[in-house]
Amino acid sequence: MSQQSLYRRYRPRRFSEVRGQEHIVRALRNAISGETAGQAYLFSGPRGTGKTTTARILAKVLNCTDVRDGEPCGECESCLAMDAGSSYDLFELDAASNNGVDAMRDLISRAAVGSPGRTKVYILDEVHMLSAAASNALLKTLEEPPDHVTFVLATTDPQKVLPTIRSRTQHFEFSLLSAEQLEDYVRWVVADAGLSVDDAGVAHVVRAGRGSARDMLSALDQVVAAGGVLDRPEVLAELAAAVGDRDTSRALVAVAEALDQGRDPRVVGEALLGALRDAFLVAVGAPAGHLSDADRTAAANLGGEIGAAGLTRALELLGAALIEMRQAADPRIPLEVALVRITDSSTDTTLGGLAERVSQLEREVARVRLAAPAGEGGDATPSRRSPSGQAISRPAAPAPRDIPPPPSRSAAASKSPPPVPETARPPSIATTSTAPLQAGSIPTAAQLTAALNDVVLPQLRAVARAVFAGGRFTTVDGGVATFALPNGPMLERAGKARADVEAALTGYFGQAVTLTLVVDGGSSAPAPVSTGDSPIADQAPSPGPESDECVDLSELTDATDVAGGGANKLTQAFPGAVVVEEDQ
Numbered sequence: 314m315s316q317q318s319l320y321r322r323y324r325p326r327r328f329s330e331v332r333g334q335e336h337i338v339r340a341l342r343n344a345i346s347g348e349t350a351g352q353a354y355l356f357s358g359p360r361g362t363g364k365t366t367t368a369r370i371l372a373k374v375l376n377c378t379d380v381r382d383g384e385p386c387g388e389c390e391s392c393l394a395m396d397a398g399s400s401y402d403l404f405e406l407d408a409a410s411n412n413g414v415d416a417m418r419d420l421i422s423r424a425a426v427g428s429p430g431r432t433k434v435y436i437l438d439e440v441h442m443l444s445a446a447a448s449n450a451l452l453k454t455l456e457e458p459p460d461h462v463t464f465v466l467a468t469t470d471p472q473k474v475l476p477t478i479r480s481r482t483q484h485f486e487f488s489l490l491s492a493e494q495l496e497d498y499v500r501w502v503v504a505d506a507g508l509s510v511d512d513a514g515v516a517h518v519v520r521a522g523r524g525s526a527r528d529m530l531s532a533l534d535q536v537v538a539a540g541g542v543l544d545r546p547e548v549l550a551e552l553a554a555a556v557g558d559r560d561t562s563r564a565l566v567a568v569a570e571a572l573d574q575g576r577d578p579r580v581v582g583e584a585l586l587g588a589l590r591d592a593f594l595v596a597v598g599a600p601a602g603h604l605s606d607a608d609r610t611a612a613a614n615l616g617g618e619i620g621a622a623g624l625t626r627a628l629e630l631l632g633a634a635l636i637e638m639r640q641a642a643d644p645r646i647p648l649e650v651a652l653v654r655i656t657d658s659s660t661d662t663t664l665g666g667l668a669e670r671v672s673q674l675e676r677e678v679a680r681v682r683l684a685a686p687a688g689e690g691g692d693a694t695p696s697r698r699s700p701s702g703q704a705i706s707r708p709a710a711p712a713p714r715d716i717p718p719p720p721s722r723s724a725a726a727s728k729s730p731p732p733v734p735e736t737a738r739p740p741s742i743a744t745t746s747t748a749p750l751q752a753g754s755i756p757t758a759a760q761l762t763a764a765l766n767d768v769v770l771p772q773l774r775a776v777a778r779a780v781f782a783g784g785r786f787t788t789v790d791g792g793v794a795t796f797a798l799p800n801g802p803m804l805e806r807a808g809k810a811r812a813d814v815e816a817a818l819t820g821y822f823g824q825a826v827t828l829t830l831v832v833d834g835g836s837s838a839p840a841p842v843s844t845g846d847s848p849i850a851d852q853a854p855s856p857g858p859e860s861d862e863c864v865d866l867s868e869l870t871d872a873t874d875v876a877g878g879g880a881n882k883l884t885q886a887f888p889g890a891v892v893v894e895e896d897q
Contacts (some may be wrong), residue, residue, distance in 0.1 A: 320530035333490040342383030353464045357471035358487025361525030368436045368465040372403045376430035402430035409439040414446035440466040441473035455481045489524025491602035517542045524603040557618040561656040578644040592616040593624040627655045758786040769817040777810035797833040
């Protein structure tokens, strides 16, 4: 005779035996006691948290002949039939395998038929797997259910259930059990069943359960059957440690060992993803009640080694690898590639990889600062040691000197700066001058021209540079230099940059240089007046007398000395050439 598994042997038969779901148990017991039970319920939550078990207890209490404080008696004929699975008042349907519209129509047709008990209960497990047609058929029945029928819909994915179905049910959400609750439960089961399990086995069972009571009891069954925890290398712990140490080869070896043990690459990736998620929750201070004290300490150590930014990047890479593994020819390759990128950020050229490198540098700098000895005055300047072993502190960098701001153009024109040494001038200007410029002397036109070409023009903007490059210095009288330009428009443009040229020449020669702009040929024209740094552009020079002349186009005659054809142009271009024959 085969032995009954622990999760079936210790399945709760009363509401008081359901662990970790006190809020749901309290609501259902109050509804039964007050005779306000609904006709449709939706139980959602992770696997192994008691959804189907609670639905069976609800079916039992709805048909019990001796209800006590919202609990079934467990002794009447209806309760015994429910426990034996032979009751005509309870029907269970797996919607994952019976998800078609025909199965739903058959269920609806039988729902109208009465049963021996007071209430006919239908439990639809994994209801989110129903097809669209089956869901619509169920919806019609939920809108107007028979008075003697109660529907209990169970699912692990409630968001996939039609909103119209959810709106017609009382939704109860089941939660995972905490590590403390699982440990108390497993110790009670061990004591009640007379099992021999040590503390290491209990810790292993709680870790394997991860908040699920059924998974925990299945792991306990395995530990009892094996006589203790299997002496196999803990691949997940080794893999997590390799990720924390950023040891690429160690991580790949751990994956190879897991595959040699017969584990699927996707299962290994999901387990590592769960461990990294736990470390992330602990690192950011989020609730992690499903972890034991030892697991919480390990998760905190892993989070401290990788950091919140590194954990976020690792979770993203592993999540993308798990999606890619669905269609990969070899599911192992996406997992290994993700581990290489996680453990070696230099192989990841994405923005996340660059951010990880910056994070590593920041942690390294912080570690060096903490390890460096503090110098005098509280300076944490790193020191080095001489060959004799004596510590030699590095001199601190000198404080930057205050550099005065450059004088404004108006100040440069009003205040004469000190003379510039001859050695500081460009060689081209020094060679152009016939003699060194003495302090207080006025530069000549040749010296001004050389300074303009070699020093001033490169500092000007493109338009001003072109304008002043087309002019020339003619005379210098008492520190006032006359600068001639070809025409009036260029004179106007030169006036806008005159202050810059004057400031540059004054700074170079150490003497105040004032420019008078004229039109080349001796005819003077007023230049724009400079006010401060900006010349007044609207005071443009007046046009010469030539621009006031009016020409009558009818009096103009055609020129006769202009080549009118290609042959004439060729003979003019080549003197002495004669046209032998011209094509008409």
